[in-house]
Amino acid sequence: xxxxxQTPSHQVTQMGQEVILRCVPISNxxxxxxxxxxxxxxxxxxxxxxxxxxxxxxxxxxxxxSVERPDGSNFTLKIRSTKLEDSAxxxxxxxxEGSGGYTFGSGTRLTVV
Amino acid sequence: xxSVTQMEGPVTLSEEAFLTINxxxxxxxxxxxxxxxQYPGEGLQLLLKATKAxxxxxxxxxxxxxxxxTTSFHLEKGSVQVSDSAVYFCALSLNTGGFKxxxxxxxxxxxxx
Numbered sequence: 001x002x003x004x005x006q007t008p009s010h011q012v013t014q015m016g017q018e019v020i021l022r023c024v025p026i027s028n029x030x031x032x033x034x035x036x037x038x039x040x041x042x043x044x045x046x047x048x049x050x051x052x053x054x055x056x057x058x059x060x061x062x063x064x065x066s067v068e069r070p071d072g073s074n075f076t077l078k079i080r081s082t083k084l085e086d087s088a089x090x091x092x093x094x095x096x097e098g099s100g101g102y103t104f105g106s107g108t109r110l111t112v113v
Numbered sequence: 114x115x116s117v118t119q120m121e122g123p124v125t126l127s128e129e130a131f132l133t134i135n136x137x138x139x140x141x142x143x144x145x146x147x148x149x150x151q152y153p154g155e156g157l158q159l160l161l162k163a164t165k166a167x168x169x170x171x172x173x174x175x176x177x178x179x180x181x182x183t184t185s186f187h188l189e190k191g192s193v194q195v196s197d198s199a200v201y202f203c204a205l206s207l208n209t210g211g212f213k214x215x216x217x218x219x220x221x222x223x224x225x226x
Binding site for chain 2: 004031033040041042043044045047048049050054055056091093095098099100101102103104105106107
């Protein structure tokens with residue numbers, strides 16, 4: 001069964017450093033998403049991406065965050081200057097049609113120290 | 114605004130017991146509704162979905178019916194197994210723009226042998 005792949009599985013970074021979280025969505029999917037989950041609690045929407053541009057973003061997704069699909073297969077989330085409160089599990093997801101439900105990756109645990 | 118409310122956990126059941134996890138939603142327009150499951154240390158997996166009123170989604174013995182009149186999408190299973198122990202998330206997608214999905218807070222289920 002096709003999978004969404006995320007790397008790394010765990011990243012530890014110093015406060016103020018830049019991090020890039022990487023995702024390889026399912027190859028024929030058209031919609032791409034980043035969500036985060038803090039301490040196994042609520043799953044929070046960050047951003048949706050379609051047709052090579054952001055289609056929607058949340059209040060959390062401020063100027064510190066950016067997304068790219070640099071080569072038609074990878075989908076990356078960059079956090080420019082990490083804060084302690086950015087520590088969370090970050091999930092990438094993709095879907096073929098927006099309303100059909102997502103396939104999630106297994107996540108990257110980001111720890112900011 | 115758009116939101117999902119689900120019953121607080123944890124829910125603890127014995128094997129073969131009947132499961133109900135309540136979920137209600139508030140939404141503008143006509144959302145699609147979903148249940149996702151998260152096993153320990155993993156990403157979310159789509160369990161079932163319903164895209165319009167009176168639709169019943171089902172998978173692996175789980176069922177939920179889209180009730181527009183009560184704005185509900187309760188998850189049920191007739192006989193739970195230890196392997197069903199996980200966190201269950203009710204969610205809605207607004208079928209517009211970026212097809213953002215809004216998640217409930219999650220309900221943790223423990224099934225005892």
